[in-house]
Amino acid sequence: MARVANRRGRRQVERFDPSLSAVDDVEPSCSLTCVSPRAIVNRADAFQLVCQYTASDSLRKHMLAVEAAMKAYARRFGEDEETWGIVGLLHDFDYERWPDPPDHPLQGAAILTGLGYPEQVIYAIKSHADYLTDCPRRSLLDKALYACDELSGFITAVAIVRPERLAGMQASSVRKKLKQKGFAAAVNRDDIVRGAADLGIELDEHIQFVISALQTIAAELGLASPAGV
Numbered sequence: 001m002a003r004v005a006n007r008r009g010r011r012q013v014e015r016f017d018p019s020l021s022a023v024d025d026v027e028p029s030c031s032l033t034c035v036s037p038r039a040i041v042n043r044a045d046a047f048q049l050v051c052q053y054t055a056s057d058s059l060r061k062h063m064l065a066v067e068a069a070m071k072a073y074a075r076r077f078g079e080d081e082e083t084w085g086i087v088g089l090l091h092d093f094d095y096e097r098w099p100d101p102p103d104h105p106l107q108g109a110a111i112l113t114g115l116g117y118p119e120q121v122i123y124a125i126k127s128h129a130d131y132l133t134d135c136p137r138r139s140l141l142d143k144a145l146y147a148c149d150e151l152s153g154f155i156t157a158v159a160i161v162r163p164e165r166l167a168g169m170q171a172s173s174v175r176k177k178l179k180q181k182g183f184a185a186a187v188n189r190d191d192i193v194r195g196a197a198d199l200g201i202e203l204d205e206h207i208q209f210v211i212s213a214l215q216t217i218a219a220e221l222g223l224a225s226p227a228g229v
Contacts, residue, residue: 041118046086049111054096061221062153063089065214069148072213077140087124087145101131137198147195150187151210157184159214159223166218167225171207 054060070088074081094108109122126135127142128149137143158177159166177183178192196206218224 041083041086041121043082043086043089045115046089049115050089050093053093053108056096059092059096062156063092064217065152065156065221066091066145066148068217069152069210069213070144072209072216073144073148076209077144079140083118083121084141084144087121087141088148090121091125091128091145091149101129105129106132140199143195143198146191147199147201147206148210149195150191151195151207152214154178154184154187154192155207155211155214156221156223157187164225165223166211166215166221169211169215171204171211174207174211175204 050060050063054063066088067085068088071081071085073079074084090108090112091105094111095104098104098107105125105128109126112122112125120139120141123135124139124141124145126132127137128145129135137146154177155166155169155174158174159169162169162173178189193203196203199206201209214221214223
């Protein structure tokens with residue numbers, strides 16, 4: 001996740017709600033016993049984990065945004081859509097409780113291991129943290145998560161300040177905002193550029209692709225165009 005002392009998590013929460021500097025310790029809505037250990041990836045169980053460990057609406061929406069982007073890339077690359085989506089959905093599920101490295105994402109990885117999640121899912125989630133030097137991004141899945149993570153948050157920040165929100169957004173608008181260092185200043189622009197390059201996709205194409213993915217769930221993200229706009 002975030003990068004304050006090389007972290008990527010807190011910045012993602014603040015990107016959705018800049019006034020949010022701390023997360024309340026809220027009891028989860030249901031116990032861990034609600035989720036049955038299994039080796040098969042299951043989206044319903046994954047979302048239940050998100051709800052158990054994440055009270056912040058903005059952080060939940062960030063994970064939903066990354067899920068949408070990952071599913072879109074899975075379709076593009078001919079990969080398993082549910083598995084890729086779940087990697088995006090779960091990549092920050094432990095951050096609210098364990099925001100400091102290396103607890104995030106290692107605490108979450110330990111939970112997922114105990115629940116029987118596949119190693120490729122757990123490894124991809126660990127690999128999105130640059131400070132885990134023993135988890136380099138190797139697979140297309142690993143690289144896609146890294147490429148979609150920061151960019152999804154930045155696109156959300158751009159949408160929030162647009163009257164039309166996500167509707168009609170173009171990559172050129174995002175590129176302009178990327179050049180404004182004072183806008184969503186917590187976002188590391190190098191991460192976004194590096195993510196696209198490692199994925200092997202030209203930056204403007206990558207930005208537009210992720211915009212299109214987020215537009216499919218704009219209402220769920222609270223980023224649908226308001227009536228009359």
